Amino acid sequence: MTALDILETRPRRTQPGANGATLVPDGQDIDLKARTDAVAAIARQHAADVDSAGRFPEEAIAAARAERLLGVMVPVEFGGDGASISDVVDICYRLGQTCASAAMIYAMHQTKVACLVRHGASDPWHRELLRRIASEQLLLASSTTEGKGGGNVRSSDAAIVPHGDRISLERAATVISYGAYADGVVTTARRSVDADASDQVLVAFLKEDYTLEPTVSWDTLGMRGTCSSGFALKAEGAASQILPISYDKIHVQTMTPMAHLAWAGVWTGIAAAAVEKARLFVRNAARHAKGQLPPGAARVTEASAQLLKLRSLMESGLRRFEQAAGDERVLGSVDFQTAINLIKVDASDLAVSIVMTAMRACGLSGYRNDGDFTIGRHLRDVLSSPIMINNDRILTNVGPSALMVAIPETLQS
Numbered sequence: 001m002t003a004l005d006i007l008e009t010r011p012r013r014t015q016p017g018a019n020g021a022t023l024v025p026d027g028q029d030i031d032l033k034a035r036t037d038a039v040a041a042i043a044r045q046h047a048a049d050v051d052s053a054g055r056f057p058e059e060a061i062a063a064a065r066a067e068r069l070l071g072v073m074v075p076v077e078f079g080g081d082g083a084s085i086s087d088v089v090d091i092c093y094r095l096g097q098t099c100a101s102a103a104m105i106y107a108m109h110q111t112k113v114a115c116l117v118r119h120g121a122s123d124p125w126h127r128e129l130l131r132r133i134a135s136e137q138l139l140l141a142s143s144t145t146e147g148k149g150g151g152n153v154r155s156s157d158a159a160i161v162p163h164g165d166r167i168s169l170e171r172a173a174t175v176i177s178y179g180a181y182a183d184g185v186v187t188t189a190r191r192s193v194d195a196d197a198s199d200q201v202l203v204a205f206l207k208e209d210y211t212l213e214p215t216v217s218w219d220t221l222g223m224r225g226t227c228s229s230g231f232a233l234k235a236e237g238a239a240s241q242i243l244p245i246s247y248d249k250i251h252v253q254t255m256t257p258m259a260h261l262a263w264a265g266v267w268t269g270i271a272a273a274a275v276e277k278a279r280l281f282v283r284n285a286a287r288h289a290k291g292q293l294p295p296g297a298a299r300v301t302e303a304s305a306q307l308l309k310l311r312s313l314m315e316s317g318l319r320r321f322e323q324a325a326g327d328e329r330v331l332g333s334v335d336f337q338t339a340i341n342l343i344k345v346d347a348s349d350l351a352v353s354i355v356m357t358a359m360r361a362c363g364l365s366g367y368r369n370d371g372d373f374t375i376g377r378h379l380r381d382v383l384s385s386p387i388m389i390n391n392d393r394i395l396t397n398v399g400p401s402a403l404m405v406a407i408p409e410t411l412q413s
Helices: 003-007 028-053 058-066 085-096 100-120 124-136 247-288 297-324 334-362 376-382 391-404
Strands: 014-017 020-023 140-143 161-163 166-173 184-190 200-206 210-216 230-238
Touching: 028 058, 028 085, 028 100, 028 376, 058 100, 085 100, 085 247, 085 297, 100 124, 100 140, 100 184, 100 200, 100 247, 100 376, 124 200, 166 184, 166 200, 184 230, 200 230, 200 247, 247 297, 247 334, 247 376, 297 334, 334 376, 334 391
Parallel strands: 140 184
Antiparallel strands: 014 020, 161 166, 166 230, 184 200, 210 230
């Protein structure tokens, strides 16, 4: 069994195991939905306070642990559910409708788990980490933003320093989302002190391996509960904690597509919640006006149509990634990489437009921070989407690639 086999697209009822296919218990899909709904209910209950206080959504994450959602993507043979990428993005979507901060934390955690599953499952140290994620429901933070490079995740300043079979790393991490609350951190770094900035590795450290000294606070317009502060990260560990595959491959094959789809799942959830509030507002207004629709009704139609477009974009992106999951050639192709990057751009722009349109449907009731139809938190949270790895950076980077992608000759291609 290879690491690629584990994450490859397969029927929901079976998962690949060391000695062949392992049956997934009947009703897993229903069970996963029930577990997700239970976490979503807790997240909804505390979302307003998480936002206003700018605090970590401890109740929602504790519920995710209790429902064993943190390890759902870990293969069955390592104690997880062997959930598919689509399963995970569905969870992100559902949580995004309730508490965007909790949903984004979940999305970032699962992106790191996906990297471990695909690129570390054949390695003893990382295989044991996957077992611990499943059994102990460990929460992994991500550290890819650093110093002057900002959101350029394909460039690292800090380097791995070897000490025999041990390593150390000191990193000026301008952002480590929920870093102070995580059980471990997965971080990029230069391969060695002599390596180029783009010659990177991905390394997993557990909480006992590192210290975090706060350097930058987190007081933002939205996504306040992600607690994405900056830290001086000082870590020591075994050399075996470095994933055996170079980061350039991890970035292309897993990190980028998984992150963009999981994040977009969160943003789609935020948009769906805003549309639902707008629909309720129009229904309520019509009921009080003896059936006459308010002026904002047309905006609900517009927002609903945009939401259908966003959902279609997500479904297409997920299908494309899962079909390509076992093919390194396809994953590394200019066509696939351009498409997966543009999904992030399109999904974020659409989500912002949907939430803004829903607010216009509700008028002052949506603009207010109190009342049943407030959309303020949804708007503030979704406004993070175009600047979370800035869309302008992505469009600039994919510009040359877009010139190389052939225009399809038919709609069937």
